Amino acid sequence: MSRKMKNKVVKNLKIEKIATEGKCLGYHEEKVVFVAGVAPGDVVDVRITKGKSTFMEGTPIHFHEYSSERIEPFCEHFGTCGGCKWQHINYDLQKTYKRQQVIDQFQRIAKVPLPEIAPILGSGETRYYRNKLDFTFSNKKWLTLEQIQSGEDFERNALGFHIPRMFDKIVDIDHCYLQGGISNDVRNELRAFALANQLSFYDIRNQVGLLRNLIIRTTSTEETMVIVQFGELDQESIDLVMNFLKEKFPSITSLLYVINTKGNETFHDLDLVTFAGKDYIEEEMEGLKFRIGPKSFYQTNSKQAYELYKVARDFAELKGDEIVYDLYTGTGTIANFVAKKAKQVIGVEYVEAAIADAKINSEINGISNTLFYAGDMKEILNEEFISSHAAPDVIITDPPRAGMDEKVVQMLLRLEAPTLVYVSCNPATQARDLALLDEKYQVEKVQPVDMFPQTYHVENVVRLTLKK
Numbered sequence: 001m002s003r004k005m006k007n008k009v010v011k012n013l014k015i016e017k018i019a020t021e022g023k024c025l026g027y028h029e030e031k032v033v034f035v036a037g038v039a040p041g042d043v044v045d046v047r048i049t050k051g052k053s054t055f056m057e058g059t060p061i062h063f064h065e066y067s068s069e070r071i072e073p074f075c076e077h078f079g080t081c082g083g084c085k086w087q088h089i090n091y092d093l094q095k096t097y098k099r100q101q102v103i104d105q106f107q108r109i110a111k112v113p114l115p116e117i118a119p120i121l122g123s124g125e126t127r128y129y130r131n132k133l134d135f136t137f138s139n140k141k142w143l144t145l146e147q148i149q150s151g152e153d154f155e156r157n158a159l160g161f162h163i164p165r166m167f168d169k170i171v172d173i174d175h176c177y178l179q180g181g182i183s184n185d186v187r188n189e190l191r192a193f194a195l196a197n198q199l200s201f202y203d204i205r206n207q208v209g210l211l212r213n214l215i216i217r218t219t220s221t222e223e224t225m226v227i228v229q230f231g232e233l234d235q236e237s238i239d240l241v242m243n244f245l246k247e248k249f250p251s252i253t254s255l256l257y258v259i260n261t262k263g264n265e266t267f268h269d270l271d272l273v274t275f276a277g278k279d280y281i282e283e284e285m286e287g288l289k290f291r292i293g294p295k296s297f298y299q300t301n302s303k304q305a306y307e308l309y310k311v312a313r314d315f316a317e318l319k320g321d322e323i324v325y326d327l328y329t330g331t332g333t334i335a336n337f338v339a340k341k342a343k344q345v346i347g348v349e350y351v352e353a354a355i356a357d358a359k360i361n362s363e364i365n366g367i368s369n370t371l372f373y374a375g376d377m378k379e380i381l382n383e384e385f386i387s388s389h390a391a392p393d394v395i396i397t398d399p400p401r402a403g404m405d406e407k408v409v410q411m412l413l414r415l416e417a418p419t420l421v422y423v424s425c426n427p428a429t430q431a432r433d434l435a436l437l438d439e440k441y442q443v444e445k446v447q448p449v450d451m452f453p454q455t456y457h458v459e460n461v462v463r464l465t466l467k468k
């Protein structure tokens with residue numbers, strides 16, 4: 001970006017509407033200006049941080065007018081913590097904007113004939129709805145400008161969330177409204193214990209330090225899994241921390257730790273140690289039990305996951321004699337959820353531990369018409385796989401944010417299953433895939449679902465049928 005552009009301030013920018021990724025947009029000299037932390041109707045001065053030939057990006061530095069759509073955010077960490085970017089917008093409007101996002105992405109990217117897009121299915125709970133949170137320990141606590149300017153000495157160890165775009169800065173979280181149960185207490189008590197015992201918090205830049213990461217998973221059946229990641233093999237200190245958690249929180253049903261000295265925080269490839277309790281937690285849905293291991297994906301809003309799965313099952317229109325493929329099955333939740341209404345369900349997923357859980361989930365629920373396979377979708381879903389299994393009547397696909405690999409989409413086009421149900425957490429990549437599927441499929445129904453209140457994220461279910 002040119003020096004001139006870098007110091008540029010756009011004055012009195014009227015914020016017109018919501019754009020993607022939680023940002024809003026306004027227009028200046030025929031260019032679109034994307035701005036974060038504002039609401040449609042605000043009038044702001046914006047410092048430009050990025051300038052391209054067709055658009056600019058910036059941050060608000062002064063508000064002239066506040067939109068009537070604004071409400072007071074309820075969390076003290078709003079604005080610094082990147083978690084709930086839409087707390088300043090009332091929930092009804094959040095839902096309107098999320099549905100609009102689906103419409104905009106589908107019109108802009110998919111460009112296929114569309115039915116009426118149903119009103120979004122709102123979440124019953126708009127706070128404390130998450131069943132999983134991931135906190136990072138850091139010796140680089142984020143300090144506000146006022147704190148720095150005060151000249152006072154502040155504790156620099158923190159346990160909380162990453163500041164957006166600053167990988168080594170952590171907002172120290174005092175209360176998070178996303179997860180209920182004992183989540184806030186576990187985090188705060190563990191931090192206090194670590195500080196009192198002078199245990200080292202991770203130095204993300206230099207990759208040293210004992211305490212690295214804390215994951216808390218809860219269920220609607222009141223089970224809690226706590227996983228502590230340590231950056232150093234110091235067994236005495238590890239035992240000190242784990243015994244503290246075990247004694248202080250007897251309601252933790254699954255207490256684990258992992259020693260991770262790698263460059264990143266993922267632990268899919270590492271062995272976890274079960275310190276106390278079971279090595280899994282169990283969720284329940286329609287009388288079905290779902291076992292969730294520490295490495296397995298499970299939809300993070302359990303109550304709304306039930307609503308989402310009901311939509312997927314309705315869209316599949318199963319009569320009982322169908323062969324169903326459940327692609328990106330995770331722990332086989334959708335597969336097991338629809339199994340009663342199908343002849344056979346085949347689930348595919350690349351995390352082996354999740355597939356092991358998927359099989360157990362069938363077993364503990366007495367479901368015998370499921371088969372599960374672990375592998376990368378674009379490799380496993382090949383001619384050999386197809387010829388050794390019955391052809392699918394219905395395919396349910398629920399890929400990660402990146403959407404489906406083009407090879408997978410091409411395979412779906414070759415398979416020609418009469419019905420396709422596409423569950424997505426990213427309408428942009430879903431729209432891209434719909435454009436490819438348009439060669440043989442038409443979009444029949446679209447149902448956005450809100451799994452993540454206070455954020456711009458939207459889940460969306462599409463029913464497609466083969467064109468005649």
Ligand SMILES: C[S@@+](CC[C@H](N)C(=O)[O-])C[C@H]1O[C@@H](n2cnc3c(N)ncnc32)[C@H](O)[C@@H]1O
Pocket residue numbers: 297298299327328329330331332333334348349350351354375376377378398399400401425
């Ligand atoms: C959005 S989750 C859906 C999980 C499941 N359908 C559910 O509702 O619990 C996407 C899943 O895709 C899996 N996955 C991601 N990339 C994959 C790939 N290339 N091949 C197979 N599975 C993949 C992830 O591990 C994750 O479990």
